[in-house]
Structure formats: structure tokens, C-alpha cells
Amino acid sequence: MLVTFPHMGNAYIAMKSVLEDLGVEVLVPPPCTKRTLxxxxxxxxELACLPLKLNIGNYIEAIERGAEVIVMAGGCGPCRFGYYAEVQREILQDLGYSFKMVVLERxxxxxxxxxxKIAIITGGKTVFRVLASIKRATRVAVLMDELERLCWQIRPREKSGGTVSRLMREFHSQALNTRGSVGLAALIGEYKDRISRVETKGNKEVLGIGIVGEIYTVIEPFVNVSIAEKLxxxxxxxxxxxxxSYWVINHLIKEALHLHNKNELQEASYPYLRSFVGGHGQESVANTVLYKRRGYDGVIHLLPFTCMPEIVARSVLPEVSHRYGIPVMTLVLDEMTGEAGYMTRLEAFVDLIRRKKEMKGLYGERILSGD
Amino acid sequence: MEKEFYLGIDVGSVSTNLVLLNSQRELVYRDYLRTMGQPIRVVQEGLKALKGRMGEINIAGAGTTGSGRKLAGIMIGADVVKNEITTHAVAALDTNPAVSTILEIGGQDSKIIILRDGIVSDFAMNTVCAAGTGSFLDRQAERLQIPIEEFGDLALKSKNEVRVAGRCAVFAESDMIHKQQLGHRIEDIVYGLCQALVRNYLNNLGKGKAIKPTVLFQGGVAANRGIREAFRRELGMEIEVPPHYDVMGSIGVALIAKETAKRMGRTGFRGLDISKCQFGVRPIECKGCANMCEIIEIVKDGTGIACWGDRCGKWSNRIGK
Incomplete structure (x- = not known):
């Protein structure tokens, strides 16, 4: 029984880890490409949001390669996403594919x-073993995000451009052939080591940009025009x-155990957005404030076209930007694969905050020198 | 010592502009060409015409901007390749350091740039909807059989307001026809169109932005006095149009090129004679994965000088950046 799941950035690493530890044969769908779209x-x-469409593409490309079971998250809310799995199942059935879909809800x-439900996928494993695999996969997800974060830190400082991106492509092609949590954790460790040894311009001053918005567009590089790489x-x-890993830990595990502490988010988004508006709308507002407090120079807000929660956030953000004095730019992502328009905006945004930072530097010096 | 000049080229979707500044940052040459979908040819022709007019001159720095900036930058060996937002802001600040708002309307897109204390603090660009751009006016002028150059002056003759829907170019057109059939005077309709464009622009781009004086209006559409008047009334403030409003992007990038070349102590400009070189593009369809990227290789006299269009970097990394 060959099991597959939709893509969302590096999430496939954690999914591979948990399923393979449970002895399941996994088929990772080919990476999102124009054909997937x-x-x-x-x-x-036509009216569905972009992530649903890409999921469908992932499923079809996986079924073409022999996948028999699709694992998808679902449940009540937090936005249209809650109903994705049901709609997707119907679409695939109408297309005449034979498959089994397991919808995992919190x-x-x-x-x-x-x-x-887990037993359908694993063919009956003890609860203990399932929980242990989830725990190990969570660890792998955390390690994976640490690796990505390292890339974000090294990339603007690397001496010869493109080195980190090249290593990461190498990493992803090797990850596909690595099985289980132990292997994956070791591979991540190896690349963390290699990337931390990439030659950098030690004292180069870089800008800090926080990325907030809808989860799928923030995480999946195919939709967000590889924004982390470009910036x-x-x-x-x-x-x-x-x-x-944030999503797994906070939304799946802590929420299920009623441990998810939202005080910080509530406090930061107050008074601009006082309540949950679906998806990560409130988080987008709160995190913009938090990035400012942590000394970031700008924030980019991403959303897929027609995303309700983020539309709410979008209408609040100009005021937040103004009050806190942090530049915010919203990018709406849809089916367009032409990148020139996004590149122009990203460049202009980087110019804007760089100039702002330089001016602040000048101003600061003047104060120091008593001028 | 011979005089130094700085070259700025703005390769837009509709037009390509070349300007030459002297070391006092004064404009000494300007040229306007239609891009007509052939950026390579138009840049070469522009440089040839420049040489014809100015002779052998010392170009100490060169830069490119506009949607074709990357291609043009590679061709001429630009010292700086900059996006339109930054170049427009730089040029506006050079014209009037007190500028707080830049309204820019070109043929295919429009932008608003908000500046505070001499730096860009916010911007927005409109590229998906034509209703707030010059092509909207172009199309309606054609429909009314009024030369676009006379459009603005005709609008100023209007004495009665006629409201034309401005949210969508298609709706505006049917609304306008309806008003014509009712017997409204042509100048009133023409001014109504100007107001429709301004409303659309301010709704789309000005959303949530504080538009404060000094306001500079630039881009090709700034030539239209009807639009200027509509902006003045809608915003309730004076609108300033800089003398070289239609080539501000090129001026901006020439100014940045001047700074860059000074800092670097040299220029990468390949010289005016590149108009004699054979430039070409080699399209490659990469079959490496399902993305099927359409790669473009830029070829100068038979050798590849740049490559782009790939998602993975397999091609673009082959030729040194």
C-alpha cells in the first residue's frame, strides 16, 4: 500500500519520517511544478483558493506514480481549508481515480x-508506537526548520552567490532517498554542518525581513516565488x-492538549484585531508587531488570492505599519508564474528599507556626536 | 579633462527612453523610442542615434531601469540595474527635495510612491488592471476620435460634470457610450473620463495612504492637462509636473549610475559601439523537470553573456554573474 500526501514546503520530510517509522511505504509527490498547477x-x-488546486495536482501526479492512499489534514475550520479534503475527494472520484483518502483531524x-484512522494507514500498530513516531517526526520537523533558518541567515552573507541554494537542492534530492526519522535527522545534521561552513562575508550588514501571512503561501516556495531565496x-x-514545526507543535499537539498559549498573540494584535478571524489572520497582525519589537526592518505579508482571513489582516496592517513605523508590503499570490512583477516589488521594498536604515544610522551617529 | 556624461535607459513595455546627464546632473540629451516588443533592437538603435547626435563622448556611468532593465543592463554593461520605483523616487527627489508624493502613470502601469523626509516610505503598483493607466485614455480617445494630444485641453473646456464609471475599463466604455447617446457634450464626457481615471487610480493605489504635498505627477500621462486638473480637484492640492516628467525613470537611473560609477572608480559600460555588435537570444526549453522552464540565453557576437528564466539556477549559474 503506497501512501502519499500533498506538498507544503519541507513538510514532506516530517511526513516521510512519521510514516516510514511506522513501516508504511511512502510516495512523495513530485515537487510542485507548472504541470502540478x-x-x-x-x-x-475556479473560485477555490490556490493551495486546494496545488493539492489536487499533487494527488494526481502521485496517483500516476502508483499512490493508493492519500493522507490529508482536515477538520472544523480554521477557514475553507477545513473542507478541502472533502472537496478534493469528490473531485478525484469524479475523475475516476481509485484511491483511499484518510482525513486526519485534530x-x-x-x-x-x-x-x-491511523490504523487504516499503518495496518494496526500500537498506540504507543504511533505516538512515539509522531514524537520523533516532530523532532525531525524542528531540525528541518532549524536547517532552513540557517539558510536564511547564511544566504545574504555568503561570499559566492548561490552556494546555499545549491546545497539545499542537493539536500532535497538526497532526502527523497533517505528513510525514516533516524536517516533524515542524520542527513539534516550533515547539511546543517555543510551550510554553516559556507564562506561568508563576516561583517556584512544585512537587513531583517519578517514574512507573515497564510501558512501555505508562506511555506511553499513554488507559490511564494521562492521569496526567502530571492530576499x-x-x-x-x-x-x-x-x-x-510551529504548525505541528502549536496547532496539532498543543491545541489538542489545550496547551496552546495565545496570550502573546492576543497582546500583540491588540487593539487592531482582537479576535480570531480564521486561518492565521490574527497571527499576521500580531507577528508584524512582534517583528518590529524584535528589531526587524520590514515585513512582507503573503496571501493567496481570495483568502478571507488574510484579507482582514491586510486591511488592518497599514495602520499597524503606520503606528509602529515598520514598512509592510502585501503580495497576493495566484496562478501567475511570471516573476518579473514580484521581483520589481521585492527589489523596491528592499531599497526602501535599506535607505531607511541608512538614514537611521546617520541620524543615530549625529546624536552620538552631539551634532 | 574631457567632459563626463552619464547614461540612463528606461526600457518599458511601450516606450524606451534614453537620457544623458552631464556631471552637473543636467539633462543634455533625451530620446523617446517605441519598444514594439523588441528591446534589443530598440536599445541598439537608441545608442546609434545618441552617437549620431553627440559624437564620441566619454560616458562615465550607465544604468538601466524598466521592465526590460535586466536585458538592457547585460547588453550595455550597466553599472546599475534598478527597479522603476527607486529610479522614479531618486529623480523626483533630485527635481524637488520637498516631494512627499509621486503620482506616476505610464502606458501600461501606474504607481504611487510616498516619501517622507526624502526617503521612500511606501509604494504601490498597479499592473493587473488597465483602468488606472494611460492605455485606458488611449482607447477611449480613439473611440471618440480625438487625438490623444488634444484630449487634455478639450477636457478643460468642460463646464458640466458628467460622471463616468471608472472601476473597470469595460464598464467605463459602456457607461461613456450611454452618456454620449443621452446627448452630453463631448468635452464634458472627456473630462468625466479624466475624473474616472483619477478616481480609479486613487482607489486602487492610494488606498490607506496619506497623500501630502508636495505632489509630483510624472509619467507620460502627466502631459494631459485634464488629468492634472482632475487630480488637483480630487486631492484639493496643487500638482507639480517636473520638466522632464516623461523620462524620470531614465534620469533616476542615470543619477544612481553616476553615484555607483564614482564609488567604483570605473564604469562597466561597453561603449556606444555596441550598437554594431550582433546581439541575439537563444531560447532553450529545459527538459530537466516538469517545470519546463523557458530559458533565454543572451548572445553577443556568438558567445553567451547571460542566461535566465530557470527556476533552479542550473542555467543562470553557468555564466558568471
Whole structure:
């Protein structure tokens, strides 16, 4: 039984880890490409948001390669995403594909149901073993995000441009042939080591840009025009407010155990957005404030076209930007694969904050010299 | 010592502009060419014409901007390749250091740039909708059979306001036809169109932005007095149009090139004679993965000088950056 799942940036690493530790044969869909998008837009409702369409493309490309079971997250909310799996199942069935879809929901009081669903995939493993695999996969997700964060730090400082990106491409092609949590953790460790040894311009001053927004567009490089790479090449160190491990730990595990502490988010987004508006809308506002407090120079806000929660955030952000004095730029992402328009905006945004920082530097010096 | 000049080229989708500044930052040469989808040819022709007019001169720095900036930059060996937002802001600041808002409307896109204390603090660009751009006016002028050059002056003759819907170019057109059929005077309709464009521009781009004086209006559409008047009334403030409003992008990048070349102590400019070189593009369809990237290789006299269009860097990294 060959199991597959949709892509979301590096999430496939954690998925591979948990499933392979449970002895499941995994088929990672080919990375998102123009063909994935074409398949997705062809077979999905036109009004659906972009992630749903790419998921469909992933499934079809995986089924073509022999996948029999699709694992997808679902449940109540937090936005249209909650209903993705059901719609996707119908679409694939109408297309005549034969497959089984397992929709994993956050166990809301009913742990037995969750375990039962896992049993469909794993063919009956003890609860203990399932929990242990999830724990190890969470660790792998954390390590993976640490590796990405390291790339974000090194890329703007590297001596010969493109080295980090080249190493990461190498990493991803090797990860596909590495099995289970132990192997994957070792591979991540190896590349963390190699990337931390990439030659850098030691004292180069870089800009700090925080990326907030809808989770899929923030994490999946195919949709966000590889924004972390592009900004890195433009001399900015990026940070993403949402990562795969953040999502797994806070939204899946802590929320299920009622441990997710939202005080910081509530406090930071107050009074601009006082309540949950679906998806990560409130987080986008809160994280913009938090990035300012942590000394970042600018924030880029990403959303897929028609994303309701982020549209709410978008209308609040100009005021936040103004009050806190941090430049914010919103980019709406859709089916366009032409990158020139995004490049112009990113360049202009980097110019803007660099100039702003330089001016601040001048001003600061003047104060120091008593001029 | 011979005089030094700085070259700025703005390769846009509709037009390509070349300017030459002297070391006092004064404009000594300007040329406007239609791009007509052939950026390589138009740049070469522009340089040939420049040489014809100015003779052998010492170009101490060169830069490119506009949507074709990368290609043009590679061709001429530009010292700086800059996006349109930054170049427009630099040129505006050089004209009037007190500028707080730049309204820029070109043929295919439009932008708003907000500046505070001499630096860009916010900007927005409109590229998906034509209703707030020059091509909207072009199209309606054609429909009314009024030469676009006379459009603005005709609008100023308007005495009665006629509201034309401005949210969408297609709706505006049907609304305008409807108003024509009702018997409204042509100058009133023409001014109504100017107002529609201004409303659309301010709604789309000005959203949530504080537009404060001094306001500079640049881009090709700034020639239109009807639009200037509509902006003045809508914003309730004076609108300043700089003398070289239609080539501000080129001026901006020439100014940046001057700075860059001074800092580097040399220029990478390949010389005016590159108009004699054979430039070409070699399209390559990469079959490495399902992305099927359309790669473009820029070829000068038979050798590849740059490559782009790939997502993975396999091609673009082959030729040194």
C-alpha cells in the first residue's frame, strides 16, 4: 500500500519520517511544478483558493506514480481549508481515480477515532508506537526548520552567490532517498554542518525581513516565488512567522492538549484585531508587531488570492505599519508564474528599507556626536 | 579633462527612453523610442542615434531601469540595474527635495510612491488592471476620435460634470457610450473620463495612504492637462509636473549610475559601439523537470553573456554573474 500526501514546503520530510517509522511505504509527490498547477487549475473549482488546486495536482501526479492512499489534514475550520479534503475527494472520484483518502483531524476529545484512522494507514500498530513516531517526526520537523533558518541567515552573507541554494537542492534530492526519522535527522545534521561552513562575508550588514501571512503561501516556495531565496540574494535575512514545526507543535499537539498559549498573540494584535478571524489572520497582525519589537526592518505579508482571513489582516496592517513605523508590503499570490512583477516589488521594498536604515544610522551617529 | 556624461535607459513595455546627464546632473540629451516588443533592437538603435547626435563622448556611468532593465543592463554593461520605483523616487527627489508624493502613470502601469523626509516610505503598483493607466485614455480617445494630444485641453473646456464609471475599463466604455447617446457634450464626457481615471487610480493605489504635498505627477500621462486638473480637484492640492516628467525613470537611473560609477572608480559600460555588435537570444526549453522552464540565453557576437528564466539556477549559474 503506497501512501502519499500533498506538498507544503519541507513538510514532506516530517511526513516521510512519521510514516516510514511506522513501516508504511511512502510516495512523495513530485515537487510542485507548472504541470502540478495546470492539473490543479484544470480540475478544481475556479473560485477555490490556490493551495486546494496545488493539492489536487499533487494527488494526481502521485496517483500516476502508483499512490493508493492519500493522507490529508482536515477538520472544523480554521477557514475553507477545513473542507478541502472533502472537496478534493469528490473531485478525484469524479475523475475516476481509485484511491483511499484518510482525513486526519485534530482529535477533539475523541482520541480513539484518531487512532483508528491511523490504523487504516499503518495496518494496526500500537498506540504507543504511533505516538512515539509522531514524537520523533516532530523532532525531525524542528531540525528541518532549524536547517532552513540557517539558510536564511547564511544566504545574504555568503561570499559566492548561490552556494546555499545549491546545497539545499542537493539536500532535497538526497532526502527523497533517505528513510525514516533516524536517516533524515542524520542527513539534516550533515547539511546543517555543510551550510554553516559556507564562506561568508563576516561583517556584512544585512537587513531583517519578517514574512507573515497564510501558512501555505508562506511555506511553499513554488507559490511564494521562492521569496526567502530571492530576499536572501538581495541581502536580506528573512524569518518566517509560521513554519512546519510551529504548525505541528502549536496547532496539532498543543491545541489538542489545550496547551496552546495565545496570550502573546492576543497582546500583540491588540487593539487592531482582537479576535480570531480564521486561518492565521490574527497571527499576521500580531507577528508584524512582534517583528518590529524584535528589531526587524520590514515585513512582507503573503496571501493567496481570495483568502478571507488574510484579507482582514491586510486591511488592518497599514495602520499597524503606520503606528509602529515598520514598512509592510502585501503580495497576493495566484496562478501567475511570471516573476518579473514580484521581483520589481521585492527589489523596491528592499531599497526602501535599506535607505531607511541608512538614514537611521546617520541620524543615530549625529546624536552620538552631539551634532 | 574631457567632459563626463552619464547614461540612463528606461526600457518599458511601450516606450524606451534614453537620457544623458552631464556631471552637473543636467539633462543634455533625451530620446523617446517605441519598444514594439523588441528591446534589443530598440536599445541598439537608441545608442546609434545618441552617437549620431553627440559624437564620441566619454560616458562615465550607465544604468538601466524598466521592465526590460535586466536585458538592457547585460547588453550595455550597466553599472546599475534598478527597479522603476527607486529610479522614479531618486529623480523626483533630485527635481524637488520637498516631494512627499509621486503620482506616476505610464502606458501600461501606474504607481504611487510616498516619501517622507526624502526617503521612500511606501509604494504601490498597479499592473493587473488597465483602468488606472494611460492605455485606458488611449482607447477611449480613439473611440471618440480625438487625438490623444488634444484630449487634455478639450477636457478643460468642460463646464458640466458628467460622471463616468471608472472601476473597470469595460464598464467605463459602456457607461461613456450611454452618456454620449443621452446627448452630453463631448468635452464634458472627456473630462468625466479624466475624473474616472483619477478616481480609479486613487482607489486602487492610494488606498490607506496619506497623500501630502508636495505632489509630483510624472509619467507620460502627466502631459494631459485634464488629468492634472482632475487630480488637483480630487486631492484639493496643487500638482507639480517636473520638466522632464516623461523620462524620470531614465534620469533616476542615470543619477544612481553616476553615484555607483564614482564609488567604483570605473564604469562597466561597453561603449556606444555596441550598437554594431550582433546581439541575439537563444531560447532553450529545459527538459530537466516538469517545470519546463523557458530559458533565454543572451548572445553577443556568438558567445553567451547571460542566461535566465530557470527556476533552479542550473542555467543562470553557468555564466558568471
Amino acid at each position: 495546470e492539473l490543479g487549475t484544470k480540475y478544481s473549482p 482529535p477533539q476529545g475523541n482520541v480513539r477515532d484518531f487512532v483508528k 536572501g540574494d538581495l541581502g536580506a535575512e528573512v524569518d518566517k512567522s509560521i513554519t512546519v
